[in-house]
Amino acid sequence: MSDQSFADKAVMDFPRRDAHDKVTGRTRFTVDIGGSEVLHAALLRSDHASARIIKLDVEPARKMPGVRAIATGSDVPGRYGIGIADYTLLAKDVVRYHGEPIAAIAADTLEQARAALDAIELELEPLPASLTMADSLAENATLVHPDWQDYEVLFEGGVRGGNIAWEATVERGDTDAAFAREDVTIVEGFYEVGRQSHVPFEPRAAVASFEDGRYHIHASTQVPWTVRTVTARVLGVPESHVRVTVPTVGGGFGLKFDASIEPCAAVLARMTGRPVSIINSRREEQMTCLSRENAEIRIRSAVTSEGEIVGREATVLMDCGAYGGEQVFLTTMTTHTLGGNYKLGAVRICSRAVYTNTPPNGAFRACNGVYNTFALERHTDEIADAIGMDRMEFRRRHVLGDQDISATGQVYDGDVLAPMLERMEVLRAKSGSRKDLAGNRFYGEATTVGTWLIFVGPSAATVNLNYDGSATLVTTGVELGQGTMMQALPQIVAANLGIAPEDVIVKTADTDAAGRDLGVGGGRTTVSIGAASEAACTVVRDKLLGVASEILQTPKKDLVLARGRIEIKGRPGSGTTIQQVVAEAESRFGPISGSGSFTTPPFECMPGCTAGHFIDAIEPVFAVHNCELAIDPDTGKVDILAYRVVQDVGRALNPRAIHGQIQGGVVQGFGYALHEEITINETGAFDQTGFENYLLPLATDSIPVEFDLYEGAPAVGPFGTKGAGEIPILNVAAAIGCAVANATGKQVSSMPLTPPKIAALIDDCNPPLQHDHISPVWSENTIERK
Amino acid sequence: MTQVHVTTTVNGDEVEFLADPRETLLDCLRDKVGMTGAKEGCGTGDCGACSVTLDGRLVCSCLVLGVEAEGKDIGTIEGMADGDDLHPLQAKFIEYAALQCGICTPGILVATEALLKKSPDPSEEEVRYWLAGNLCRCTGYDKIIRAVLDTARDLREGV
Numbered sequence: 001m002s003d004q005s006f007a008d009k010a011v012m013d014f015p016r017r018d019a020h021d022k023v024t025g026r027t028r029f030t031v032d033i034g035g036s037e038v039l040h041a042a043l044l045r046s047d048h049a050s051a052r053i054i055k056l057d058v059e060p061a062r063k064m065p066g067v068r069a070i071a072t073g074s075d076v077p078g079r080y081g082i083g084i085a086d087y088t089l090l091a092k093d094v095v096r097y098h099g100e101p102i103a104a105i106a107a108d109t110l111e112q113a114r115a116a117l118d119a120i121e122l123e124l125e126p127l128p129a130s131l132t133m134a135d136s137l138a139e140n141a142t143l144v145h146p147d148w149q150d151y152e153v154l155f156e157g158g159v160r161g162g163n164i165a166w167e168a169t170v171e172r173g174d175t176d177a178a179f180a181r182e183d184v185t186i187v188e189g190f191y192e193v194g195r196q197s198h199v200p201f202e203p204r205a206a207v208a209s210f211e212d213g214r215y216h217i218h219a220s221t222q223v224p225w226t227v228r229t230v231t232a233r234v235l236g237v238p239e240s241h242v243r244v245t246v247p248t249v250g251g252g253f254g255l256k257f258d259a260s261i262e263p264c265a266a267v268l269a270r271m272t273g274r275p276v277s278i279i280n281s282r283r284e285e286q287m288t289c290l291s292r293e294n295a296e297i298r299i300r301s302a303v304t305s306e307g308e309i310v311g312r313e314a315t316v317l318m319d320c321g322a323y324g325g326e327q328v329f330l331t332t333m334t335t336h337t338l339g340g341n342y343k344l345g346a347v348r349i350c351s352r353a354v355y356t357n358t359p360p361n362g363a364f365r366a367c368n369g370v371y372n373t374f375a376l377e378r379h380t381d382e383i384a385d386a387i388g389m390d391r392m393e394f395r396r397r398h399v400l401g402d403q404d405i406s407a408t409g410q411v412y413d414g415d416v417l418a419p420m421l422e423r424m425e426v427l428r429a430k431s432g433s434r435k436d437l438a439g440n441r442f443y444g445e446a447t448t449v450g451t452w453l454i455f456v457g458p459s460a461a462t463v464n465l466n467y468d469g470s471a472t473l474v475t476t477g478v479e480l481g482q483g484t485m486m487q488a489l490p491q492i493v494a495a496n497l498g499i500a501p502e503d504v505i506v507k508t509a510d511t512d513a514a515g516r517d518l519g520v521g522g523g524r525t526t527v528s529i530g531a532a533s534e535a536a537c538t539v540v541r542d543k544l545l546g547v548a549s550e551i552l553q554t555p556k557k558d559l560v561l562a563r564g565r566i567e568i569k570g571r572p573g574s575g576t577t578i579q580q581v582v583a584e585a586e587s588r589f590g591p592i593s594g595s596g597s598f599t600t601p602p603f604e605c606m607p608g609c610t611a612g613h614f615i616d617a618i619e620p621v622f623a624v625h626n627c628e629l630a631i632d633p634d635t636g637k638v639d640i641l642a643y644r645v646v647q648d649v650g651r652a653l654n655p656r657a658i659h660g661q662i663q664g665g666v667v668q669g670f671g672y673a674l675h676e677e678i679t680i681n682e683t684g685a686f687d688q689t690g691f692e693n694y695l696l697p698l699a700t701d702s703i704p705v706e707f708d709l710y711e712g713a714p715a716v717g718p719f720g721t722k723g724a725g726e727i728p729i730l731n732v733a734a735a736i737g738c739a740v741a742n743a744t745g746k747q748v749s750s751m752p753l754t755p756p757k758i759a760a761l762i763d764d765c766n767p768p769l770q771h772d773h774i775s776p777v778w779s780e781n782t783i784e785r786k
Numbered sequence: 787m788t789q790v791h792v793t794t795t796v797n798g799d800e801v802e803f804l805a806d807p808r809e810t811l812l813d814c815l816r817d818k819v820g821m822t823g824a825k826e827g828c829g830t831g832d833c834g835a836c837s838v839t840l841d842g843r844l845v846c847s848c849l850v851l852g853v854e855a856e857g858k859d860i861g862t863i864e865g866m867a868d869g870d871d872l873h874p875l876q877a878k879f880i881e882y883a884a885l886q887c888g889i890c891t892p893g894i895l896v897a898t899e900a901l902l903k904k905s906p907d908p909s910e911e912e913v914r915y916w917l918a919g920n921l922c923r924c925t926g927y928d929k930i931i932r933a934v935l936d937t938a939r940d941l942r943e944g945v
Contacts, residue, residue, distance in 0.1 A: 014880075016883065016885075019883075020872075020880065022891050023880060023888075024863065025822070025866075028822065029889060031826075184840070196921075199921075200885070200923060201833065201835055201890050201923060222936075248888070250887045253923070480887055481885075481887025539826050598838065663925065663929065664923075665926070666927040668923070691832035691921065696923065697926075698914075698917075698918045698927075699913070699914040699918055704924050
């Protein structure tokens with residue numbers, strides 16, 4: 001638990017210490033690790049969505065110039081995954097998606113490795129493919145994994161079967177009774193969204209070597225411990241035989257939350273005895289991106305004339321692609337987002353990860369929260385319209401407040417959303433309407449709310465107090481650009497030890513040096529690693545004060561750590577320096593260090609209402625977004641005129657860094673909502689192979705985002721902080737979608753809202769969405785429980 | 787394939803390297819000259835992470851062959867600072883926190899330096915359009931735009 005007396009010392013706009021090297025081009029990312037001893041690897045990938053491998057003869061490739069080693073499925077036999085071990089690193093017997101790796105070749109140069117791929121004799125016999133969730137859920141559908149029952153289950157409690165990789169359900173209260181009430185209006189909505197590609201400019205990359213009988217992988221990853229675990233599983237070696245270190249990472253956004261190519265580099269390194277580098281080309285990166293998944297959503301709500309939501313049921317289909325991956329876990333998060341934001345009576349929600357013969361999906365900043373919030377907020381507009389209540393008035397009256405319960409029956413502490421809505425009104429009034437900028441175009445505005453989680457979980461930290469009075473923080477946190485390792489963590493340690501953040505050295509991630517950690521993502525680094533670091537500081541401080549107390553003949557409680565000194569309270573300049581106390585400690589018992597750890601506190605939910613959930617109760621985090629936009633009625637092109645964010649940050653430790661996260665996350669959301677589109681063709685491949693047709697936001701598409709940081713909500717993080725990097729993207733699709741609906745007066749039910757789609761919407765040319773493979777009878781969308 | 791001997795000037799220093807005639811200038815700079823500041827973001831000239839100048843002209847080095855650099859002056863991010871003295875754009879990027887992961891940053895700095903040489907008093911719109919060929923996935927561009935505009939103002943005012 002934080003000592004709040006240090007809190008003010010932790011708050012500052014501490015600049016990034018990696019900035020100098022980044023602006024001078026000196027920073028070495030994984031893609032910059034080279035040298036003449038490094039071999040380069042390339043992957044042979046499937047050009048079929050579903051096929052049997054009839055022939056795979058790599059011998060001709062071995063004779064190609066420069067080739068040093070070739071790995072195939074039998075070299076990496078172990079399966080891995082989240083919840084279920086369904087994933088193979090290199091396909092064996094069958095391929096399940098277009099782009100699936102089948103073999104890996106290491107050669108002296110990348111050109112040689114790529115040339116040798118062509119010499120591999122590969123014959124694929126096409127099999128029937130399920131390219132859409134409708135295909136996969138059809139009667140007598142082709143099974144993507146006919147052997148699904150044989151896979152090892154890694155997390156108990158999930159319900160699965162056939163093409164349903166995982167299913168999570170929540171049932172709280174009597175929903176049937178709620179819908180049968182005579183005083184309710186029933187509102188139903190269908191929604192669907194496409195995939196989004198992360199596009200970190202450093203692609204997934206790894207350089208592996210085999211040293212002293214162990215694998216050492218430099219990886220561009222967000223979770224070194226996952227790379228360690230997955231590599232060990234697929235190679236069939238103890239985890240202790242794998243060391244993962246992480247240089248500066250050139251962006252992740254969730255893509256690097258799972259392992260992918262790293263174990264291939266490892267196995268090739270063992271085979272050749274040389275370091276082996278694998279770097280995805282942009283085309284490979286795009287075509288096999290572990291994207292934010294496409295999804296189909298049906299929501300029904302029973303609402304009284306006052307707007308009380310007495311019953312809600314929802315079914316969400318999430319396309320996990322050919323392997324379960326992160327979507328298995330994310331089925332859990334549907335409950336917490338669709339069941340968030342508003343007070344609910346009875347509720348039942350089913351979320352299913354559905355196998356298809358398409359590239360596997362993964363985690364992407366705020367994950368399914370982004371589209372569930374879009375669906376929920378559009379549905380909320382439709383509810384308000386149906387009962388004749390103003391859309392904002394509905395939100396003000398019905399957002400979750402203190403002691404309200406979530407979908408899983410978790411009791412939320414504190415009024416957060418209602419005051420955040422008020423703060424948005426203030427922010428909106430301060431900058432004023434931009435309606436005049438719309439000219440003769442359609443003008444729309446919307447304010448939306450969002451609920452997401454801080455993905456807390458286990459973290460470990462060690463703090464070594466050095467002889468010179470500086471401190472070294474050892475964790476397996478990773479710097480992806482978010483700044484946590486450069487700013488929040490040294491600020492937290494410095495505040496706890498009374499030293500300057502410049503004097504806190506943060507070790508780069510090394511699984512040989514620090515304890516296990518769930519990785520960087522889900523807004524967890526500042527909270528979880530921060531809390532573990534604080535716990536380590538508590539040990540250090542205790543040792544330091546113990547020795548100082550004897551030197552200064554003053555009780556520990558009367559001593560304070562400040563300005564690199566241990567001083568007697570109320571007497572600045574008294575006492576002695578940290579260095580002197582460290583020297584004294586060394587002569588008595590040795591150097592001063594401390595370790596600390598953290599894990600998710602026991603949040604409570606209503607027992608027995610959930611099934612298949614990885615997390616039943618959450619550390620919630622909230623956001624309120626407002627958007628004003630203009631639409632060209634002829635082309636359907638949207639211009640964002642103003643964008644405003646009120647974000648629940650708990651306590652803002654580095655406001656400038658949080659501003660950077662908000663601006664960046666919102667602009668990523670603009671891309672998702674408006675023009676980042678992935679379509680899958682009849683071969684099961686993405687049509688968008690690179691930046692010429694996958695349209696990212698440009699400098700010309702961005703506007704300055706106005707923001708207000710809402711502090712003071714209950715939080716478990718150090719000094720009451722919450723992660724701020726993940727949720728800036730949470731409500732962007734919702735706010736833009738609702739503003740487009742407001743501007744056009746039409747139903748907005750799908751994302752992205754590309755100009756042709758909006759033009760068709762304006763002209764009433766879009767057929768209403770319906771998903772025949774989602775039954776109107778909720779229970780028919782669930783697997784019967786035995 | 788026969789390697790071609792290329793003689794160029796990189797950031798004022800004469801540099802020689804052997805290039806496969808099909809090899810990009812980007813790969814030559816990274817693999818032969820050892821300058822890894824320019825990055826391959828796409829390899830198709832869409833992202834600008836590999837921006838360098840060739841005889842003062844801004845180019846995507848992934849779209850230029852190494853052999854085309856024969857006899858030319860190449861400017862890269864590694865030559866932007868004067869020893870320990872950062873270029874005003876670099877200093878302003880740090881001051882404004884106009885970078886996050888930093889992998890696009892070298893390309894953006896090289897591109898904006900070229901802009902300010904050509905147009906010392908750019909409008910915001912001009913900066914945005916000039917940078918439309920430099921993608922950044924982290925920052926949402928705003929702090930970058932402010933940093934460029936303010937550097938231009940400082941340079942004009944001789945700050």
